[in-house]
Amino acid sequence: MTQRDLFSSGFGNEFSSEDPRCPGSLPEGQNNPQVCPYGLYAEQLSGSAFTCPRPANKRSWLYRIIPSVKHKPFTPEPCGNLTENWNEVEPDPNQLRWLPFTIPKSTEKKVDFVAGLHTICGAGDAKSRNGIGIHIYTCNTSMVDRCFNNSDGDFLIGEEKGSIRPIFHTEHPIFYFTITEIVLLFFFQQGMRFSVDVFGETRGYILEVYGAHFELPDLGPIGANGLANPRDFLCPVAWYEDRQVATGYTVINKYQGKLFACQQDFSPFNVVAWHGNYTPYKYNLKTFMVINCVAFDHADPSIFTVLTAKSTRPGVAIADFVIFPPRWGVADHTFRPPYYHRNCMSEFMGLIKGHYEAKEEGFQPGGASLHSMMTPHGPDADCFEKNSSAELKPERVAEGTMAFMFESSYSMAVTKWGLETCQKLDKSYYQCWEPLRSHFNPNWKPSKK
Known part of the structure; x- marks a missing residue:
């Protein structure tokens, strides 16, 4: 057999x-x-x-x-x-x-x-x-x-x-x-x-x-x-x-x-x-067949949904199980990593292996992160600077990596074990965004093509 x-x-x-x-x-x-x-x-x-x-x-x-x-x-x-x-x-x-x-x-x-x-x-x-x-x-x-x-x-x-x-x-x-x-x-x-x-x-x-x-x-x-x-x-x-x-x-x-x-x-x-x-x-x-953007911009993470548990509201999930597997990145004129955002869902992420593209330092296999509804999040400062000036050639994304997300329409409460007892909460997490600086230029002019 x-x-x-x-x-x-x-x-x-x-x-x-x-x-x-x-x-x-x-x-x-x-x-x-x-x-x-x-x-x-x-x-x-x-x-x-x-x-x-x-x-x-x-x-x-x-x-x-x-x-x-x-x-x-x-x-x-x-x-x-x-x-x-x-x-x-x-x-x-x-x-x-x-x-x-x-x-x-x-x-x-x-x-x-x-x-x-x-x-x-x-x-x-x-x-x-x-x-x-x-x-x-x-x-x-x-x-x-x-x-x-x-x-x-x-x-x-x-x-x-x-x-x-x-x-x-x-x-x-x-x-x-x-x-x-x-x-x-x-x-x-x-x-x-x-x-x-x-x-x-x-x-x-x-x-x-x-x-x-x-x-x-x-x-x-x-x-x-x-x-x-x-x-x-x-x-x-x-x-x-x-x-x-x-x-x-x-x-x-x-x-x-x-x-x-x-x-x-x-x-x-x-x-x-x-x-x-x-x-x-x-x-x-x-075996997951990845669907991705092939022109410009960054597609929503819903295209990586493996399983969903639907609520009674059309289009709103009690929970989605989403993965971010190895794939090709080919989008032109685009900041390719996840964009900065706030939304009406709670996002719990874990890393099974490798290095997550938006936070290569600090987010480790066997750890986790939680971004509650309407809490702003996105790539760390180093990721932003590197990808804002990167040459946009076709490249493999997340090679050797498997990150996932449990996304829910519920507002998540963290347990006492999660916040205190486990003693694994990274209290310096917020600092990964502290180096973000203003690039605003009021005299900016579009380049001539």
Whole structure:
């Protein structure tokens, strides 16, 4: 079986899959027969209201050895630095930047994915299903007989640091990786259980959306081809784990912003067959087809949108996931880096690798920045001076770099951990614009051509 055989492709498609060890385990002709093949239990995982229009209706049928309903009661679990309390500290409208977040040493303390979750900022409310949270995860050990389930919303996970790419075990079931998948995006929709194996110190970013599911953006005048292709989103095929855990298997549930844990005596990854359109995905960011300006001026960052979570207002997103991959810059008579601007969106940026073109110093992989709505931002002074006089030849932009942005229509509140506890806030960030000087010349005359 090849690596590609382990996955089905196509964002939002209707999939069906059964473990090859149990041929015929997927019922034919109906979803919930009186007796399922192999003595399995039928369980539906719904990601939308039953009565949603067909294009927006999300559900999968899972045929499993033991249903997920069998477990001891949930009890409160320490939340650590995971929070939905947006009023811990006073609002801060300043430009904010963080140095790379610290990964705990395994020799000092074992920290798995859940224990390593830290909330940086967010807005809204999980109870009313309206809002987002932005988190960083820093861990050094695998989840052993533990899995995570987010009842509040979708998790979009981008890994930044790891000697070997992590393996995500899911109910659908396992996300493997290949050597060519240098930059990966993992996408777990509301209610999907997963466990994370890591190999050494690992760090990454998470965008959580409470009120909507991520989807591919509309292409408009771009036409049929461009940006992220549906076929490049991969979901795993069925492969079950029939394992009893006498010491207890822990299911951790994020519910209304808090963590809860329950015990059961079997692995939750016991799905033998499944079909539906509600699945986890992985996506290799290298497959993104960049659309860019080829004449003059600087195009809006919306042309780099990989996934969006739409609001009820047309054209306004709860959150967009945007990347800035390697590409060609060819615009004539143009200041090519991002322009100075203020806007009605909040922009959280992270750097997975390389050097971001508008701020080559200070903005580092594993760090982040936040420019809140209507807070001015743009290239630093050095970038402005260099690019104002640069010879405008076709050139590769962001070679060896992958920066991203979580853009939201919400006004973001930063947590106490983000502002104080993490001790990674770069308080000198504002100084990168201090050298900007006036170039105004009232006697300027246009050059003769």
